[in-house]
Amino acid sequence: MSNLLMIEDDARLAGMVSDYLGASDFVVSHATDAQTGLSRLQSAGVDLVILDLMLPDMDGLQVCQRIRALPGTLGQVPVLMLTAKGDPMDRIIGLEMGADDYLPKPFEPRELLARIRAILRRKSAGASSGQVLQFGSLEIDRDARRVSVKGHPCDLTSYQFDLLVALAERAGRVLTRDQIMEAVRGRELEAFDRSIDVHMGRIRAAIEVDPKNPQRILTVRGVGYVFARQQD
Missing domain, CATH: 3.40.50.2300 (Response regulator)
Incomplete structure (x- = not known):
């Protein structure tokens, strides 16, 4: 309950x-x-x-x-x-x-x-995952639902954390907005499509060195987003 x-x-x-x-x-x-x-x-x-x-x-x-x-x-x-x-x-x-x-x-x-x-x-799914994703200086602790870069915590909402995990788990794979939303919701629901773009902007502001020139979350024009595999 x-x-x-x-x-x-x-x-x-x-x-x-x-x-x-x-x-x-x-x-x-x-x-x-x-x-x-x-x-x-x-x-x-x-x-x-x-x-x-x-x-x-x-x-x-x-x-x-x-x-x-x-x-x-x-x-x-x-x-x-x-x-x-x-x-x-x-x-x-x-x-x-x-x-x-x-x-x-x-x-x-x-x-x-x-x-x-x-x-x-x-x-609940994030709390029970029990796995840390590491990409160079970026660490995503799914157990604690915490993200840090070079040891410094990143300020993300619960939904933004789940969006980041969904992308990071599929690093190197281009995902459409619908695929991203389906991955974090567990089912398709009517939603405001551009909300994904807003959240991605907030995530970039939290984890990228230069959010205006992102190196981790890349936009694939006309398709969606991809989480880059590169280490730093």
Whole structure:
């Protein structure tokens, strides 16, 4: 049984979501504002945060930033962002702030459930892999879900970590965006295609010496991405 925290000011929506997810053995805690949600996150074990973009006391993007700034595993908790905005730029900004996934309102409860399960499967699979991937100075510890370059930790979200692992496990092989998403989700779900590009940019910023001239994660124009095998 997983514990979810929903930070959402629409009490009616939160109640419906809580009832629906509760029937699938999820325990949902609800906070109507950002400050309450952040306090609850730090005082109770939470496996995933469902975060609304529009909150009465703080923008959801700021909340996501604050979560990512928390120490240790608290700052790595997966965040699924909800919003009534449909502008693709809002989705990009949300992902750049550290969200693992993005679901616009209105949404089907079944899709929300599927996305939550996919995120938690990725997290569980990474925790049980028990293997360290080494590429020169880049080390990917799947057991600890930690990435470092020359011993210095890299700041990645849970989803970005899984994207990096998916590429690194297939080093030298060109993968399309759909193949990458299928590898990290475990199944195909409707998604915002360009979100992969946003995440790749964040991963490059974390692991590349010069993100504008990447040497590890290379773009194959018109196809997708490839993780280079070279050592440094």
